[in-house]
Amino acid sequence: MTREVSGDRRSFLGWASSIAMASGLVAAYGTLAAFMGRFLYPAHPRAMGWLFVAETGRLAHGESLRYRTPGGATVNITRSGAGETEGDFTALSSTCPHLGCQVHWEGQNNRYFCPCHNGVFDPNGLATAGPPADAHQSLPRYALRVERGLLFIEVPVEQVAVGPGGVIEIAGPPGPGHDPCLYARVTIPPREVQG
Amino acid sequence: MSRVLAWVQERLPVSGADLRELTNEPVPNHLKHWWFALGGTPAYLFVVQIATGILLAVYYQPSPETAYESVRYITEEAAYGWFLRGLHKWAATLMIAAVILHQMRVFFTGAYRKPREINWMVGMCLLICTLMLGFTGYSLVYEQLSYWGATVGANIAGSVPFVGGLMRDMLLGGEVYNQHTLPRFFILHAAVLPVALTLLVGIHIAIIRVQGVSELHFEHEPKSRDEHFNFFPDHLYTELMIGLVLMILLAALATILPATLGAKADPLTTPEVIKPEWFFYVAFRWLKLFSGTVAVLSTGLIVFVMFIWPLIDAWIRKHTRFTEASVWIGMCAVLAIIGLTIWEAVVSH
Numbered sequence: 001m002t003r004e005v006s007g008d009r010r011s012f013l014g015w016a017s018s019i020a021m022a023s024g025l026v027a028a029y030g031t032l033a034a035f036m037g038r039f040l041y042p043a044h045p046r047a048m049g050w051l052f053v054a055e056t057g058r059l060a061h062g063e064s065l066r067y068r069t070p071g072g073a074t075v076n077i078t079r080s081g082a083g084e085t086e087g088d089f090t091a092l093s094s095t096c097p098h099l100g101c102q103v104h105w106e107g108q109n110n111r112y113f114c115p116c117h118n119g120v121f122d123p124n125g126l127a128t129a130g131p132p133a134d135a136h137q138s139l140p141r142y143a144l145r146v147e148r149g150l151l152f153i154e155v156p157v158e159q160v161a162v163g164p165g166g167v168i169e170i171a172g173p174p175g176p177g178h179d180p181c182l183y184a185r186v187t188i189p190p191r192e193v194q195g
Numbered sequence: 196m197s198r199v200l201a202w203v204q205e206r207l208p209v210s211g212a213d214l215r216e217l218t219n220e221p222v223p224n225h226l227k228h229w230w231f232a233l234g235g236t237p238a239y240l241f242v243v244q245i246a247t248g249i250l251l252a253v254y255y256q257p258s259p260e261t262a263y264e265s266v267r268y269i270t271e272e273a274a275y276g277w278f279l280r281g282l283h284k285w286a287a288t289l290m291i292a293a294v295i296l297h298q299m300r301v302f303f304t305g306a307y308r309k310p311r312e313i314n315w316m317v318g319m320c321l322l323i324c325t326l327m328l329g330f331t332g333y334s335l336v337y338e339q340l341s342y343w344g345a346t347v348g349a350n351i352a353g354s355v356p357f358v359g360g361l362m363r364d365m366l367l368g369g370e371v372y373n374q375h376t377l378p379r380f381f382i383l384h385a386a387v388l389p390v391a392l393t394l395l396v397g398i399h400i401a402i403i404r405v406q407g408v409s410e411l412h413f414e415h416e417p418k419s420r421d422e423h424f425n426f427f428p429d430h431l432y433t434e435l436m437i438g439l440v441l442m443i444l445l446a447a448l449a450t451i452l453p454a455t456l457g458a459k460a461d462p463l464t465t466p467e468v469i470k471p472e473w474f475f476y477v478a479f480r481w482l483k484l485f486s487g488t489v490a491v492l493s494t495g496l497i498v499f500v501m502f503i504w505p506l507i508d509a510w511i512r513k514h515t516r517f518t519e520a521s522v523w524i525g526m527c528a529v530l531a532i533i534g535l536t537i538w539e540a541v542v543s544h
Contacts (some may be wrong), residue, residue, distance in 0.1 A: 042367075042368045042369045042375065071369075071370075098487050099346070099482070100372075101469070102462075103465075117542050131482070134485065180490055
């Protein structure tokens, strides 16, 4: 009887130590794997900030400019009205929501076109043909603000920035965006990031 | 000399007979035809890729500011750089073609059937690994098409429901292509994927050694004939001959059609006509036919069906009278792949 109890105890202790060791291994390597995963996963700062774009007077009615955010995204900003409010401007991402290519303005067709998979968007950024239209993916809009004749845009303020945000080019007239075949480019040096 | 050999023999007691026993896998007669020996071709080309890849990595610098310039330096200034880069490019092209042809041979000869289902699945992993090596390698050049190819590829991964965003972010090192992207592609291309491929090749060969090579019989061959020959040296000679022909072919291709360098990547402008490498034409055309999520999910489903095809085929053969359905399904699939590839090749958009 004593021998049986002793055997059971030994067996129990054997199992318990095995489970403890396995748990320790899983915990240790699991923690290491979690650290490695977190190391590889990129930072995602969600902080938004208002950045200066240009004096409103630099864009005539129908003209547009391309703006680059500190995170590297490009935005087409168009002056669609003659007034001095944010409602007279439209800011559309130039990154196709389908697979990330750059759309460009086709003046002759009055549309934005994505050459990767034939995505088509109207001047307001609404998808009208191609895979983006099938998936109801329109060009994302950015919020704008006008203060004392200065135009500001709200963009993610990335910790790891590609470079300072700023105006890349102004082109026009007419129509939203630009048509590189029709209009000469005017390059303006990027401005320093604010706020 | 004999004392040295005795010293080694004492510590590594392996005799010539042991080595012969280790390598002497009986090889079926059909492997005397080179087109049945395509399985060894990608392995040979992989060795070429490792050798040329290590040399190219000596000069390559994986950052947006330096990548293009370093590839230009390799191509235009480094001694024989143009040749080594050409070898690397063409060996990659031939390796992908050889893997696809090998898989087609295995499929149409039914060599994936019991008991070789698991090895077919390992082969599928090898195919995916090879395609990923092609994708990440092309992305490293940092020319316009490779940059936009990488962007599109990462966003395709991003279209996968639930885990797509995580996959894209891990691949790009952010939500969009940024300065952390090229190092990630480089690590994948030069370290992670080659190690994975090496392990998978080891498993693939080990399973072949355990199960033996699948045997094919031809009507014109007399049945009395000895059905096997020795791996060493007979089959090794065949493989060496294939290796020699491949080396001549690679050298000719690298010289006559050297690897070129397009315009440097411009993250602000997607080219009017954008094409991936030829082996992704079919997927690229598929993406134009459907919305992102539908295209990605259907592609995933097709790959999954290919993965478990031995099980599906076994079910069809057991429960229906269409015992050779796989041949017809395979022919339809090959025609569809060729059709979509040609379609993508001949049109701009």
